[in-house]
Amino acid sequence: MAEKYLMKGNEALAEAAIRAGCRIYFGYPITPQTELAAYMAKRMPKIGGVFVQAESEIAAINMVYGAAAAGKRVMTSSSSPGISLKQEGISYLAGSDLPALIVNVQRGGPGLGGIQPSQSDYFQATKGGGHGDYHRIVLTPASVQEMADLTGLAFDLADKYRVPSMILADGTIGQMMEPVEIREEEPHVFEKPWALTGTQMKRPHNVVNSLYLDPEELEQTNIDRFARYAQIEASEARWEEYMMEDAEYCLVAFGIASRVAKNAVVSLRAKGIKAGLIRPITVWPFPKEALAKAADRVKGFLSVELSMGQMIEDVKLATGCRKPVALCSRAGGLIPGPDQIIAAAEELAGGR
Amino acid sequence: MKRLSLFCGHYGSGKTNIAVNYAIRLRGQGLKVTIADLDIVNPYFRTRDSEDELRKAGVGFLTLPYANTNIDMPTVPSEAYALFRPETGHCVLDIGGDDRGAYVLGQFAPFIREENDYDMFFVVNFFRPLTPTPEKALEVMREIEAACGIGFTAIINNSNLGSWTEIGEVRRSGALADELSRLSGLPVAFTSVREDIAGEGDFPLRLQKNSWR
Numbered sequence: 184m185a186e187k188y189l190m191k192g193n194e195a196l197a198e199a200a201i202r203a204g205c206r207i208y209f210g211y212p213i214t215p216q217t218e219l220a221a222y223m224a225k226r227m228p229k230i231g232g233v234f235v236q237a238e239s240e241i242a243a244i245n246m247v248y249g250a251a252a253a254g255k256r257v258m259t260s261s262s263s264p265g266i267s268l269k270q271e272g273i274s275y276l277a278g279s280d281l282p283a284l285i286v287n288v289q290r291g292g293p294g295l296g297g298i299q300p301s302q303s304d305y306f307q308a309t310k311g312g313g314h315g316d317y318h319r320i321v322l323t324p325a326s327v328q329e330m331a332d333l334t335g336l337a338f339d340l341a342d343k344y345r346v347p348s349m350i351l352a353d354g355t356i357g358q359m360m361e362p363v364e365i366r367e368e369e370p371h372v373f374e375k376p377w378a379l380t381g382t383q384m385k386r387p388h389n390v391v392n393s394l395y396l397d398p399e400e401l402e403q404t405n406i407d408r409f410a411r412y413a414q415i416e417a418s419e420a421r422w423e424e425y426m427m428e429d430a431e432y433c434l435v436a437f438g439i440a441s442r443v444a445k446n447a448v449v450s451l452r453a454k455g456i457k458a459g460l461i462r463p464i465t466v467w468p469f470p471k472e473a474l475a476k477a478a479d480r481v482k483g484f485l486s487v488e489l490s491m492g493q494m495i496e497d498v499k500l501a502t503g504c505r506k507p508v509a510l511c512s513r514a515g516g517l518i519p520g521p522d523q524i525i526a527a528a529e530e531l532a533g534g535r
Numbered sequence: 536m537k538r539l540s541l542f543c544g545h546y547g548s549g550k551t552n553i554a555v556n557y558a559i560r561l562r563g564q565g566l567k568v569t570i571a572d573l574d575i576v577n578p579y580f581r582t583r584d585s586e587d588e589l590r591k592a593g594v595g596f597l598t599l600p601y602a603n604t605n606i607d608m609p610t611v612p613s614e615a616y617a618l619f620r621p622e623t624g625h626c627v628l629d630i631g632g633d634d635r636g637a638y639v640l641g642q643f644a645p646f647i648r649e650e651n652d653y654d655m656f657f658v659v660n661f662f663r664p665l666t667p668t669p670e671k672a673l674e675v676m677r678e679i680e681a682a683c684g685i686g687f688t689a690i691i692n693n694s695n696l697g698s699w700t701e702i703g704e705v706r707r708s709g710a711l712a713d714e715l716s717r718l719s720g721l722p723v724a725f726t727s728v729r730e731d732i733a734g735e736g737d738f739p740l741r742l743q744k745n746s747w748r
Contacts, residue, residue: 189662189696191547198664214578214607218546225665297605298578358579360547362662362699516605 186365192330192356193218195363197226199331200258203338204370205284206232207250207257209243213265214298215354220260228399240265244272244285251281252391254378256338256370260286262354263304264295266312274313278393280377280408282341284334285319286350288357289489291516294450299516300354303440303490308351309467309497316405318412320348320419321467323437327361333464335368340419342373344411351466353489355439355518415468422470423462426452431461432528433477435498436487437463439518444487447524454525456532466494474501483531484508485488487524489517507531537628537654539618539647540728541640542691543683545666545675546576546632549693551738553658553727554629555585556740559592567624569595573646574603575609575639576631584743590633595624611639619646630683633675640683647685656724661694661711662704669715676719689724690716691738702732 190198197219200208220236227234237243242374243259250257261269266287276283289304291297308321320340322333333350341348356462382388395401426448427433436444441462451458461477463470477484483506486495499508511527513519540557542550551574558570570589572582581602582589589596597615601608618626630636640647647653654662657679659672666672680686685692705728730739 187662187696187699188664188667189547189660190664194547194664223667291605299605299609354579358577360697362696365664 186367188363189360190219190325190327190363190364191358191360192324192352193288194222195327195359195365196330196334196350196352197222198365199334200284200338201226201230201232202365202368202370203256203487204334204372205256205258205338206230207255208233209235209237209246209250209259211237211240211243211256211261211265213262215290215300215357216262216286216507218357219286219288223387231397240268241272244269244301247283248272248276248279248281251276251283252279252379254375254380256342258284258286259530260288262288262290263301265294266304266307270307270313273319274315274317275393276347277313277317277434278315279391280345281347281391282345283347284341284350285347287352289351291514297516300439300518301489301514301516302353302440303493303514304351305466305488305490305493308349309469317408318467319346320344320415321351321465322348323351323440323464323466324356325441325462327356327359327363330356331363331365334371336514339371342371344415346411346415351438353438354516358466419465420468420470420472421464422473423464424473425462427459427461427477429457430480431457431482432459432485432532433481433483434458434460434485434487434524434528435463435474435494436460437494440487440489443519443521444524445490447521447528450521450525451528454527466497469497469501471501474498474504478502478505481506485524485528485531486514487519489519490514537652538621538624538650539628541628541630541653541654541685542658543630543637543654543655543675543679543687544632546636547663548632548660549695549727550632550658551580551582551629552740552742553691553693554627555582555589556592556738558589558594559625561625562592562594568627569597569618569625570627570629571597571615571618572599572629572638573611573615573639574629574631575599575611576633576636576716578602578607580628580650590679602634607657607696615643619643619650621650621652623656634678634682637679637683640654640685655685655687656689656691657721658691659695659712659715661708662696669711669718671682672715673718687719687721689722690719691724692726695729700732702728702734
């Protein structure tokens with residue numbers, strides 16, 4: 184029945200990945216992202232794709248490394264503890280300049296934590312996570328529709344810049360059901376002359392590797408890679424502004440937190456407080472310019488998060504601490520309610 | 536009216552919502568009703584989310600011990616056996632999605648077949664991506680029957696697009712439900728529709744609310 188469906192976020196992401204030309208998936212089940220693997224298990228065999236439930240998350244990410252080196256669009260997905268296990272492999276992907284998509288449907292932590300939604304892997308996602316100097320592009324969907332829309336983009340950006348990319352979702356966005364339009368589009372195809380596809384005895388062989396015996400050479404790969412990161416920071420930051428035109432107080436929130444924050448903005452305006460929202464869609468690169476510009480106009484910022492306060496550091500850096508930045512958050516799998524956000528914004532606005 | 540009402544179907548087809556509304560409606564008819572959450576697949580979106588409403592209506596309540604907690608442990612309490620004793624009265628059973636969810640019924644199938652006083656409803660939403668056609672829905676139906684060892688007795692058409700649902704689309708899905716009925720030889724028990732747009736003859740559904748809509 185047409186291209187409109189009622190889908191879980193996890194399913195929408197899986198279907199969007201298939202539409203984006205991903206035919207290879209390696210994963211391991213973990214709540215709350217299991218539907219994603221289950222969907223791939225059902226669909227991949229019917230469309231000539233590959234689904235492998237690996238023996239562990241570590242095995243899965245190293246299978247991703249292999250498929251990416253062969254030039255294929257490949258993804259893996261997990262939730263927080265499983266993403267921690269994948270960090271070594273992600274560092275190797277970055278060090279070998281391999282594009283791949285890693286999906287994190289976050290749950291509460293640290294440790295085994297719990298199965299309720301969270302955003303407390305923000306530091307891990309945006310500041311590295313594994314060892315070495317590297318970044319990955321991190322996109323944060325705030326609806327089931329965006330679980331679909333940002334997935335194709337994440338593959339494209341990964342291929343374009345030869346970096347691993349990540350969808351940083353949370354348990355709520357992964358589990359909730361919403362209507363979604365899956366667009367029929369031809370996947371974008373990127374030339375990958377570096378891929379290990381067999382020389383046919385017609386060209387010198389390619390090497391995919393992250394080991395360098397010569398420190399000068401290793402330094403140079405880092406410098407070259409950071410030139411690419413600078414390009415990404417200059418052109419790929421994405422964000423949404425909501426009621427920011429005349430805002431005096433700027434809420435900053437991504438993912439599920441941004442949806443509650445949006446409702447809070449409307450309520451705050453009804454109470455006479457001119458609130459607005461900046462919703463980062465990429466958290467690396469962080470929308471620094473948007474925040475810096477807002478700092479010229481607003482009286483204060485409120486970072487709304489499902490963590491003990493992680494993105495708030497990037498808000499402070501982006502605004503140069505020119506205006507007060509307050510935190511409104513819940514942790515452990517809980518979501519700040521509109522009333523909590525309203526109270527925190529009122530306090531920021533002068534303890535009314 | 537059969538003593539047992541079993542709600543099975545594809546993952547995310549709307550079983551829990553319908554089961555909750557169905558139990559409250561039976562209770563409204565003056566019947567002694569117990570609702571049982573036997574979903575061993577999904578730790579979220581449970582009948583327990585409607586616990587207050589159910590208790591207020593006077594519906595008995597049986598849930599898995601770890602539902603809505605941080606423990607994703609699909610265990611069935613021994614109290615569940617009481618559901619299959621006639622003196623318990625009417626029971627509404629909310630079963631997990633797909634064949635994986637239906638396995639939970641296997642241990643109870645001999646009691647259900649022996650008593651032979653049950654309806655097993657196949658809940659279908661033709662807007663779900665893996666059941667867009669009657670043929671694909673029939674596949675899921677057969678997988679569930681094979682997993683639990685019990686045959687369906689009727690179909691519930693719960694076709695909807697969440698907040699995008701328009702009544703015209705629901706009506707158009709009727710033809711798909713009729714075709715599934717023809718293929719399976721089972722009647723369509725009813726069409727369930729969000730209460731604000733439901734029409735005459737529809738089964739009206741009250742949905743849960745939350746803070747991020």
